[in-house]
Amino acid sequence: MAFVPPARHLLRARDLADARYFEPLTVDDLARAAGLSPAHFSREFRRAFGETPHQYLLTRRLERAAALLRTTDRSVADICLSVGLQSVGSFTTSFGRMFGLSPTAYRAAHPPAAAYAVIPSCVTRVYGRPVHRTFREDSRATPS
Amino acid sequence: MIKIANSQLWVHDQDEALAFYTEKLGWEVRVDATVPELGNFRWLTVGPATQPEFAVVLMAIPGAPVLDDETAEQIRTLMGKGFAGTVFLTTDDCEASYEELRARGVEFTEEPTDRPYGVDAGFRDPSGNALRLTQVKDLAQFATA
Numbered sequence: 001m002a003f004v005p006p007a008r009h010l011l012r013a014r015d016l017a018d019a020r021y022f023e024p025l026t027v028d029d030l031a032r033a034a035g036l037s038p039a040h041f042s043r044e045f046r047r048a049f050g051e052t053p054h055q056y057l058l059t060r061r062l063e064r065a066a067a068l069l070r071t072t073d074r075s076v077a078d079i080c081l082s083v084g085l086q087s088v089g090s091f092t093t094s095f096g097r098m099f100g101l102s103p104t105a106y107r108a109a110h111p112p113a114a115a116y117a118v119i120p121s122c123v124t125r126v127y128g129r130p131v132h133r134t135f136r137e138d139s140r141a142t143p144s
Numbered sequence: 145m146i147k148i149a150n151s152q153l154w155v156h157d158q159d160e161a162l163a164f165y166t167e168k169l170g171w172e173v174r175v176d177a178t179v180p181e182l183g184n185f186r187w188l189t190v191g192p193a194t195q196p197e198f199a200v201v202l203m204a205i206p207g208a209p210v211l212d213d214e215t216a217e218q219i220r221t222l223m224g225k226g227f228a229g230t231v232f233l234t235t236d237d238c239e240a241s242y243e244e245l246r247a248r249g250v251e252f253t254e255e256p257t258d259r260p261y262g263v264d265a266g267f268r269d270p271s272g273n274a275l276r277l278t279q280v281k282d283l284a285q286f287a288t289a
Contacts, residue, residue, distance in 0.1 A: 004156055004157075004224070005156060005223065005224030006224065008223075008271070008272050010224075010225070011224060011226045011268075015251075018253055019252070019253050019254060048221075049225070120232070120259075120261070120264065120276065120278070121257060121264050122254070
């Protein structure tokens with residue numbers, strides 16, 4: 001049996017975030033999927049992918065929410081809950097911070113993108129995820 | 145006319161990859177040749193029985209003198225992170241293929257989802273390579289888009 005690259009275990013955790021973002025998933029759950037302690041996992045994940053697992057999970061949820069805003073007429077509160085986030089208030093705040101528009105303004109600015117229909121959904125998901133931003137301008141802000 | 149014959153995928157373990165692509169995905173082995181005079185290089189190709197003219201090469205990451213340790217490690221890391229390649233597959237019935245593969249123990253990263261271009265699901269091979277499984281709707285409508 002050949003040596004499995006350590007990154008493969010981290011990818012397993014990231015895949016879990018991509019597949020189960022709509023559940024009340026936490027970083028601890030992701031750490032378990034990678035077989036690492038939460039603290040060690042967060043460090044290793046950040047080293048491998050350049051962002052913390054918390055940031056990845058949050059931006060995956062926001063990416064999915066943005067897709068639902070573009071392609072459905074469901075309410076903001078409904079979309080918030082259906083991507084695994086509990087608080088509509090913090091959803092709206094995070095969404096505005098990362099997309100630069102409130103959820104409703106974002107929806108209005110993006111009419112259904114039938115023109116992009118030919119692009120595979122995996123591409124939409126990978127390229128649609130927003131860059132994580134904190135309130136602080138400092139890009140070296142300590143990640144949560 | 146120029147056509148595609150083989151396309152290469154890095155794998156961390158050829159035996160494990162072979163088991164996955166044959167037993168789980170249901171493909172056939174095309175060539176499995178180990179060449180002693182090439183340092184036991186193993187040319188291993190697999191493909192779907194319905195498409196005999198195309199195969200995927202399951203390529204082990206070589207050491208020196210083909211690749212220096214640092215380069216080999218970079219490839220191993222990229223592969224483990226899932227950035228070393230993607231194979232796009234099509235099926236007549238995404239939901240049925242999904243159930244079939246799942247029953248054989250394939251872990252999906254994306255369940256079948258209805259998309260404008262078809263129904264689409266995603267999974268990985270044991271090395272971390274991404275595979276898409278798409279039931280394509282009439283692509284002609286996009287041809288001139």
